[in-house]
Structure formats: C-alpha cells, structure tokens
Amino acid sequence: MTLQTTPTETWAASLRSVGRRVTKQRLAVLAAVERSPHSTADDVVSAARAELADITVQSVYVVLSDLTVSGLLRRIEPPNSPARYETRVNDNHHHAVCTGCGRIEDVDCAVGHAPCLTPSWSPGSSRMTIQIADVVYQGLCTDCREASPEDVPAFPEHTEKH
Amino acid sequence: MTLQTTPTETWAASLRSVGRRVTKQRLAVLAAVERSPHSTADDVVSAARAELADITVQSVYVVLSDLTVSGLLRRIEPPNSPARYETRVNDNHHHAVCTGCGRIEDVDCAVGHAPCLTPSWSPGSSRMTIQIADVVYQGLCTDCREASPEDVPAFPEHTEKH
DNA sequence: GCCTTATTATGAATTACTCACATTAGATGT
DNA sequence: ACATCTAATGTGAGTAATTCATAATAAGGC
Numbered sequence: 598m599t600l601q602t603t604p605t606e607t608w609a610a611s612l613r614s615v616g617r618r619v620t621k622q623r624l625a626v627l628a629a630v631e632r633s634p635h636s637t638a639d640d641v642v643s644a645a646r647a648e649l650a651d652i653t654v655q656s657v658y659v660v661l662s663d664l665t666v667s668g669l670l671r672r673i674e675p676p677n678s679p680a681r682y683e684t685r686v687n688d689n690h691h692h693a694v695c696t697g698c699g700r701i702e703d704v705d706c707a708v709g710h711a712p713c714l715t716p717s718w719s720p721g722s723s724r725m726t727i728q729i730a731d732v733v734y735q736g737l738c739t740d741c742r743e744a745s746p747e748d749v750p751a752f753p754e755h756t757e758k759h
Numbered sequence: 760m761t762l763q764t765t766p767t768e769t770w771a772a773s774l775r776s777v778g779r780r781v782t783k784q785r786l787a788v789l790a791a792v793e794r795s796p797h798s799t800a801d802d803v804v805s806a807a808r809a810e811l812a813d814i815t816v817q818s819v820y821v822v823l824s825d826l827t828v829s830g831l832l833r834r835i836e837p838p839n840s841p842a843r844y845e846t847r848v849n850d851n852h853h854h855a856v857c858t859g860c861g862r863i864e865d866v867d868c869a870v871g872h873a874p875c876l877t878p879s880w881s882p883g884s885s886r887m888t889i890q891i892a893d894v895v896y897q898g899l900c901t902d903c904r905e906a907s908p909e910d911v912p913a914f915p916e917h918t919e920k921h
Numbered sequence: 922g923c924c925t926t927a928t929t930a931t932g933a934a935t936t937a938c939t940c941a942c943a944t945t946a947g948a949t950g951t
Numbered sequence: 952a953c954a955t956c957t958a959a960t961g962t963g964a965g966t967a968a969t970t971c972a973t974a975a976t977a978a979g980g981c
Binding site for chain 2: 674676690693695696702703704705717718719721722723724725726727728729730731732733734735736737738739742
C-alpha cells in the first residue's frame with residue numbers, strides 16, 4: 598500500500614466534494630471517460646464493463662447524467678452523433694468536429710477575451726443573461742482533407758463575417 | 760388575380776432555383792417554418808396540416824431534410840431539444856437558448872470579424888480546416904430571470920476568458 | 922453491525938428519426 | 952391537352968438513444 602494519491606482516490610474525493618457517494622459504478626464511468634474523452638454513452642458502457650463486468654446500460658446513463666449535473670463531467674452534443682462526455686470541465690473550451698470522419702478535437706478559445714458572452718442581438722430578440730457559450734466548429738481534419746478528392750473551400754458567407 | 764409576387768411564388772422560385780419541384784407539401788413546410796422560426800419537426804407537422812390536412816410526419820421529415828441540404832432551410836440542434844429549423848439561411852447568425860423555458864433567440868454575431876474560423880487549438884489536437892462555426896449561447900431570458908427565486912450570476916470561469 | 926436513503930438494476934416505454942418500397946403527381950415534350 | 956418520366960410523397964415498419972417507474976442493493980453515519 599502506497600500513501601500516494603491514486604487517480605481513483607482523486608475521483609473519490611471529487612465525488613464527496615459534490616455531495617455524492619463513492620460507488621464502483623461512478624468510479625468506473627469517471628475512469629472510462631477520463632481514459633477516452635468525447636466518449637458516447639455506449640463507449641462508456643464498453644469501457645466500464647472491462648473493470649465492472651455487470652454494470653447496466655441504464656446505470657451508465659443515470660451516472661453520466663448525474664455527474665454532468667454535479668459538474669464532474671461535461672456533456673457535448675455534436676451534430677449527427679449521440680451525446681459525448683469529457684472530464685475537462687473547468688475551462689470553457691470548445692470543440693471541432695470533422696465532417697468526414699466525425700473525430701472531435703478540443704479548441705481552447707477563438708479569441709482572447711469574452712465576445713461569446715456579449716452577443717449582439719438580432720432585431721426582435723429580447724435580451725438574455727448569457728452564462729455559457731458553446732462553439733462547435735465543423736471542418737475537415739488533416740487525414741480526411743488528404744483523402745478527399747476535391748478541394749473544399751470555406752463557405753463564402755462564413756469568411757465575410759465571424 | 761394580382762400580378763404581385765406572393766410569398767408562395769417567391770418560395771416556388773427558390774425551389775426551382777435549387778433544382779427542386781414545386782409541391783404543396785414543400786410550400787406548406789416552408790410557410791410553416793417562415794411563420795414560426797425555430798420550429799421542431801413536430802411543430803411543422805401541426806402548422807403545415809392547417810393548410811394541408813393530410814401531409815404525413817415522414818414527408819415533413821423528408822422535406823425538412825431535403826430543404827436543409829439544398830440550402831433553403833437551416834437546421835439547428837439546441838441542447839435538450841429535438842432539431843429545429845429556420846428560413847434565415849444567408850447570414851451566419853447564432854442562437855441563444857433560455858435554460859429556463861427553452862425559448863430561442865437569434866444572435867447576430869459575437870464580434871465583428873472571423874474569430875470563429877481561426878480557433879486556437881488545444882495541445883495535442885491536430886489542426887482541421889474549419890468551415891462552419893456554430894455558437895450556442897445558454898442563459899436566462901428576461902421572463903425566467905424575473906421568475907427565478909435566486910440570482911444566477913454568470914459562471915466565473917466564463918467571464919475570465921471568452 | 923444496523924439503519925437510512927442514495928444509488929443501481931430491471932424491464933418497459935418513449936422520442937426523434939430513418940428506411941424500403943409502393944403510389945402519386947410535377948415538369949417536360951409533343 | 953395528353954403521355955411520359957422520375958422526383959416526390961405516402962405507407963408501414965424499424966431503429967438508436969434515451970428516459971421512466973419501481974424493486975433491489977449498498978454507501979456512509981450512528
């Protein structure tokens with residue numbers, strides 16, 4: 598027995614800090630998501646079952662949802678894909694989805710300040726108090742770009758503004 | 760009979776311009792989405808049936824999907840909601856979703872230039888050729904803010920950067 | 922160890938959407 | 952106006968992702 602803090606102990610502490618009990622199901626889910634970020638619920642079921650053979654699909658859904666609400670996981674909903682989860686929660690980073698193969702990459706920030714939280718409203722819109730700005734980029738990753746037969750330039754209307 | 764261009768005639772012209780036949784189903788769907796932007800497929804079914812009683816759910820799905828591909832409609836996928844559609848397609852505007860009531864407002868542009876297309880990549884990410892950047896804001900609309908018992912400030916980590 | 926209740930398992934149900942195939946109806950040419 | 956071609960829609964079934972109600976189990980405080 599070592600006195601070092603293991604990853605499992607760290608997750609256990611995180612669970613307690615948000616007022617949740619430490620269960621092997623939650624630890625297995627957290628470990629699975631940490632090992633492969635941007636996992637789907639299905640991915641998590643497979644990965645978690647490697648260390649906890651009889652965890653159920655429904656439990657994984659419940660755990661993922663609960664951990665998202667308590668702030669230990671972040672849920673992202675990419676286009677044309679089931680929801681995905683990641684353990685990187687304390688920075689407001691964004692995501693880029695490859696339209697060719699569906700792979701997802703992390704993006705730190707588009708600009709160095711807070712444009713996302715100070716939107717310019719369209720006419721007729723009432724103003725909201727903005728708390729989160731999620732940016733989803735879509736494009737081609739290097740692999741798919743090489744494999745694609747034609748050149749696919751950025752859409753004109755997107756290069757003018759933004 | 761007037762010689763003025765009616766909304767229907769305008770939609771008919773748009774359909775022809777993208778190489779699509781003009782059908783009453785497509786016109787009903789376009790009119791429905793134009794009348795209530797950010798409609799779900801279900802909303803469109805209800806609205807379209809007011810003028811075309813026996814249009815099927817499946818046809819609405821097919822029409823929405825086809826018109827999205829041909830560029831007459833834009834599809835948005837807000838969190839915790841089925842896909843929604845709008846006719847405002849030729850500007851790259853974004854959306855704000857109220858976490859209280861789910862209402863959606865249009866947002867013109869966060870900043871005046873193109874930060875969305877020049878992301879700063881996280882370490883370990885490979886670079887993609889970005890073509891689209893969709894921004895989804897989440898917050899509280901004025902109605903929900905008044906109704907909410909406690910003050911809900913913006914998250915600290917989101918005010919620092921972005 | 923016991924007790925409380927948070928958590929997980931069980932099984933069914935639902936929502937949002939897609940698919941294969943048959944039928945109908947725009948658009949084009951005569 | 953009519954025939955023809957095939958895009959477009961209707962029909963009916965099927966699926967993926969997720970949620971729900973309720974019963975069984977197991978953390979954590981005493």
